[in-house]
Amino acid sequence: MAIAVEQFFLDPSYRGTLQRQLQERVTDAILAGRFRPGERLPSSRGLARHLGISRITVTLAYTDLVANDYLSSRGRSGYFVSDSAPRPPSFPIPVRTASTVDWTRAIGQRMPEPKILNRPEDWRGYRYPFIYGQTDARLFDHQNWRKCALQALGTRDFAALTEDSYGRDDPQLVDQIIRHILPRRGIVADPSEVLVTMGAQNALWMLAQVLLTQRRTAVMEFPCYPALREILEQSRCNTLDVAVDGQGLPPEDVPPDADVVFVTPSHHCPTSATMPVARRRALLERAEAHDFLIVEDDYEFELAFTNAPSPALKSLDRAGRVAYLGSFAKSLFPGLRLGYVVAPEPLIRELRALRSLTLRHIPGHIQRATAYFLAQGHYDAQVHKMARAYRERRAVTEIAIQTNGLTLAGASGFGGSSFWMQAPDGVQAATLADRLRARQVLIEPAGAFFGTGRDPETHYRLAYSSITVTDIPEGIRRIAEEGRALGHTAA
Amino acid sequence: MAIAVEQFFLDPSYRGTLQRQLQERVTDAILAGRFRPGERLPSSRGLARHLGISRITVTLAYTDLVANDYLSSRGRSGYFVSDSAPRPPSFPIPVRTASTVDWTRAIGQRMPEPKILNRPEDWRGYRYPFIYGQTDARLFDHQNWRKCALQALGTRDFAALTEDSYGRDDPQLVDQIIRHILPRRGIVADPSEVLVTMGAQNALWMLAQVLLTQRRTAVMEFPCYPALREILEQSRCNTLDVAVDGQGLPPEDVPPDADVVFVTPSHHCPTSATMPVARRRALLERAEAHDFLIVEDDYEFELAFTNAPSPALKSLDRAGRVAYLGSFAKSLFPGLRLGYVVAPEPLIRELRALRSLTLRHIPGHIQRATAYFLAQGHYDAQVHKMARAYRERRAVTEIAIQTNGLTLAGASGFGGSSFWMQAPDGVQAATLADRLRARQVLIEPAGAFFGTGRDPETHYRLAYSSITVTDIPEGIRRIAEEGRALGHTAA
Known part of the structure; x- marks a missing residue:
């Protein structure tokens, strides 16, 4: 049986090439069971005339569909729906019904409503x-990002792209973070002290889970990064706000019973105040005296352009009390969802176990593409x-x-x-x-x-x-x- | 001052092109402060001779470094380190010190040790x-995956790639899941009933967090997918094992006080037993009678080749008691970390809020590349x-x-x-x-x-x-x- 050209039409609002649209029409029809195995497609000449497009476009679309086993070519007889083309499901599709479950009761743990965005989607x-x-x-170097991403899609990186790597990070990315980024922040670290995360959000959340309990106290700056506030609220620990001044968080205001202090010393979020080195030392001394830990969110450190950047709090930390948090959201892009934590090995080990449990590992492609972007100097x-x-x-x-x-x-x-x-x-x-x-x-x-x-x-x-x-x-x-x-x- | 050719050497173990290696040598040296602004690079002829490589390779490397602002070209005078090249950090790098914190005490919530792999890395x-x-x-169609990934890296998808999309999923991927995948499982869903996840691990973990508490009871099959066992243990709910037979989980063995039952009806993990339709109906009736919920892990459903696939348990679910879980780990690749949950809207809303809190959203590129792979028929x-x-x-x-x-x-x-x-x-x-x-x-x-x-x-x-x-x-x-x-x- 021949498929009539009238079954084909073009959608002017389709975003993509004519060839791709044509291919989708054919695959959709096969998968929906409208075109069946053995049926003959219209001739490329006839279909091109019907749609008002060039014949070569039709031929290219057909050739690609043959390569993907939707169609088969029988020489001069033309193109047919392949006998081994994917089949539509054999059972009828039910109608949608509403849930009769009492979800207010069924949901055991309610999450905080995410804050409404301050900006329109458009x-x-x-x-x-x-x-x-x-x-x-x-400003973004899209061209070189594409180059690096394409390289990371190559045959040589097949395992890095495809494998389930359980708890492991891409060693090339970890190496680049250690050799390329951390030295600029004055931080020396071993691969066992670095964990790759799904951005800063994921890093802050994991740190809160591992370090806090309902009996422990977290200190945050006031005002403070909203996502951190939500994370701490949901973790059900005790929280304390400490008001910042023009030099960030005053160390003497951190209460002695604090367990974990979350700070943004390079520039406070949102006031942009920079904590002077003397205060950083005082904060570390207080942490040692009262046995609390510090989470340093060094977001946007790459954008220290008005003065020479001061080294990170972590670089002054001799006792290993600081978990340092970096992100590629600003230097690359937020949709990448890539960040990292640098902390003593026992803490990294726990964070890694939590990450394995919650999401296993960070997609390999993203890690490898970023490693190339760093290694080839594009990041700098x-x-x-x-x-x-x-x-x-x-x-x-x-x-x-x-x-x-x-x-x-x-x-x-x-x-x-x-x-x-x-x-x-x-x-x-x-x-x-x-x-x-x-x-x-x-x-x-x-x-x-x-x-x-x-x-x-x-x-x-x-x-x-x-x-x-x-x-x-x-x-x-x-x-x-x-x-x-x-x-x-x-x- | 001129930089001597002797400063350059090649590493035979380097994995990449000569041009790229040369570029990395130059950027590393600039970032380490060994090559300084204004210094002249060796001539392309001299460097090519020294390294025993072609002159065009050196010229291409230099040209790319000019484009990226590491070098500047002064016509016939040659190439110089650019005045605006990135600078090395201005502070000294400290030595590494060991942490003096008592981490056994400092870690508030200990995670289960991830199970040792049953296979060597190599x-x-x-x-x-x-x-x-x-x-x-x-078997994997790497070539078309690359094509789709490259397409998703294009200018048209810039926002999808780069944006912080907070709680949102890629509408194109959700659309493809609804139109392209779910109908084969007999499932009809609205976009508000679908959530994209970081693979099945992330989906199971989120469902456990939202649906279970320390007072609730989860039922799992025995034997059972190990990652689910770890997730349920860590969530601290009560757990009960129900032994499977040759037809999967026997519904009558599910205790009446169950709150959530985790099942793999299409083929039980690991015995591969398929649950007959009569049992599926019996399980749904029991869920209704005793008011429990069902999480259906439909892993590997694409590989139902010995018989026609039976529709998913979810497709028989009139009361909206089933949360359905799919994954691209087997049909595409596990390193992608992409899966999805289909469930009633009130549950999806909670899962979305939890996902926002823990990692914000799934990387845009991965979602869009997969949407293209589906739309163009490569998935089928x-x-x-x-x-x-x-x-x-x-x-x-x-x-x-x-x-x-x-x-x-x-x-x-x-x-x-x-x-x-x-x-x-x-x-x-x-x-x-x-x-x-x-x-x-x-x-x-x-x-x-x-x-x-x-x-x-x-x-x-x-x-x-x-x-x-x-x-x-x-x-x-x-x-x-x-x-x-x-x-x-x-x-």
């Missing part, structure tokens, strides 16, 4: 996106390029902030990718953000950094990692304008 | 690897090819088992990728495996399926997913030979 469509933590396509070039662009954007933003009379709430000697800002008197940051959104400007109200019920509703974060330098002045001007308008209404 | 070097769950390079062709090869291998293995008088411990009408075997009387499976290893044969003693202290030491798994059909008879012959030799010693 943020790339906005002209003035002062948003944090996403990748700037203008990338970080260098970003730092240069951010320095320029930061300078332009700073001038615009002054010119327009906006209020800085924190300053940093570090760099980074954002400013910590205060809304005008009587103006709620969330209201300001809402009003600005209608004017193509995105800013991030900072409530989540303070925690539920403790938001002064006065702060916002102004990030320059996803906005062009030329758009910054006008964006800031609009923020000031809306701020003044709202301030007048409030007064 | 299993690919063995001639007769009857090992389970790894990818066969002869792949599964088809595997099933065909496995069918042949299974038949040859079965004949060799009979010819050599080995003892089958379980039979299956399903297919799959392994046989469940019993060692000869008086012979420990682990001893047999050890002896065989010296003879290039790898089999998997099955102690982990029974749990600590309950291993009869009599069973092993014989997988044919990683051995060529031509090597099977000789491999089986050696197993029989060693078994007889050990049996004589035991007698």
Whole structure:
């Protein structure tokens, strides 16, 4: 039996080549049982005429389908659905029914509702996106990433790509982290002291699981990275906030009964305050005196461009009290979900066992591609390029902030990718953000950094990692304008 | 100042092109501070002669280093270390010190020691690897996987690759799972009822966290998938084993106080028993009568080649009591770490919140590459090819088992990728495996399926997913030979 050309049509909204669309039409029809084994496909000439496309496109699609065993070619007789093509299922598809289970009761452990995002999903469509933590396509070295990823897809890396590696990490990535990244932070480590994680979120979560119990006390900075707050709340340990000042966390305010202290010394999240070396030493001494551990989140360390970067807290740690946490979210991209923990071996061993239990290992391809990106120097070039662009954007933003009379709430000697800002008197940051959104400007109200019920509703974060330098002045001007308008209404 | 050619050397053990090695030499030296900004590199002619390589290789390496801002080209004067090349760190590197922390005390929650692997890391070097769950390079469609991965690395998918997508999944992958995979299992689902996971391990772990507490009871099959046993032990719920027979789990043996029952109905892990439809209905009725939930692990469903596959338990579930779990570990490869859960929306919502907390989301690239592989029909062709090869291998293995008088411990009408075997009387499976290893044969003693202290030491798994059909008879012959030799010693 011959399949009629009328069974074929093209979807103008299809995102992909004509050849691929044609192939999908055929495979979908075979899998749905509409085209059956032995049936003849239309001639390439006839189908091309019917669809108004070139004959070579049809021929290429057919050839590929033969290679994949959907079609078979019988010389001059044409193309047929292959006898060994995948079959549709032989049983009828039931109708969907609603669950009658009482899920409120059935769910044993309720998770905290994830915080609502401060930015719309389509943020790339906005002209003035002062948003944090996403990748700037203008700065990311996509071409070399593709090259490295393609290399990691090669035959030589077949095992690294495909194997179930249970608890193991890619030795090439661990080697690169140890030789290439940690020395810049003043950290020396052995492979047994490094664990690769699914980004910083996964690292913080695992550290909280392994180090905390319901009888232990975790100290966090106030304000604080919202994801850490959620993780600690869910772990059910006791938590204590310690307010930061212009130099980050004051060590003398850490209570003696602390078990684990979570800090961001290079630049505090979100105020960007950098902890001076004297304070770092004092914090380590206090940890030794009161026997607590420290988790150092060194996020964005690559972006220390306003001054020479200070070495990590971990590099001053002689007693092995610090678990150090790095991430590729900012230097590469957050969708990669790649980070690492550097800590004494007994702790790494426990974290590895937890990782094995929860997800086994990090996908091999991601690890190997990153190892190549590091080994071939692209990481350094990338970080260098970003730092240069951010320095320029930061300078332009700073001038615009002054010119327009906006209020800085924190300053940093570090760099980074954002400013910590205060809304005008009587103006709620969330209201300001809402009003600005209608004017193509995105800013991030900072409530989540303070925690539920403790938001002064006065702060916002102004990030320059996803906005062009030329758009910054006008964006800031609009923020000031809306701020003044709202301030007048409030007064 | 000029950099002398003597600073360059080649490492014959380097795995990569000459050009890449040369680039790494230069970037390493710049980052270590050995080559400084403004210094002149050797001429391409001089360096090529010194290293005994072609001049074009040196020129290509230099050109790439210019593009990445490590070098600058000054026309006829040659190549220099760029003034804006990345700088080495400015502080001295400390020496490594041992941790003085008492980690036995500091670790709050100890994780179960992951089970020791039953196979050597270098299993690919063995001639007769009857090992389970790894990818066969002869069967995997590596070429089309590369094509799809490369497509997912393109500019059009930049956001899918790079973005922090918080709790969201790739809509294209979810769509493919719903339209392309679930219908073959008789399952109809809405996107809100699907969650992408880091493989089956992650799915089972999350389900245990959300559904179980210390006051609830989980039922598992006996023997049972070892990773599930570890997950349930660590979750601290009550656990009960129910022994399977030749038709899988007997529903009437599930105690009425069960809260969650973990089953592998399509083919029981590890005995490969298939649960008949009547039992499936009985299990669902019992779940309704005693108000328990069911987690259906439908692993390897793609390999149902000996009979037409029966629809999933989930497809018979009118009350919404079943959480269905699928994985791409067998059909694609385990290093991908990709799986999914299909369950009622209130449960998916909790699982999603837990996933956000523990690791945020699954890497975008992996999701999109898989979506393309599915959409373009490669997945079906792949599964088809595997099933065909496995069918042949299974038949040859079965004949060799009979010819050599080995003892089958379980039979299956399903297919799959392994046989469940019993060692000869008086012979420990682990001893047999050890002896065989010296003879290039790898089999998997099955102690982990029974749990600590309950291993009869009599069973092993014989997988044919990683051995060529031509090597099977000789491999089986050696197993029989060693078994007889050990049996004589035991007698």
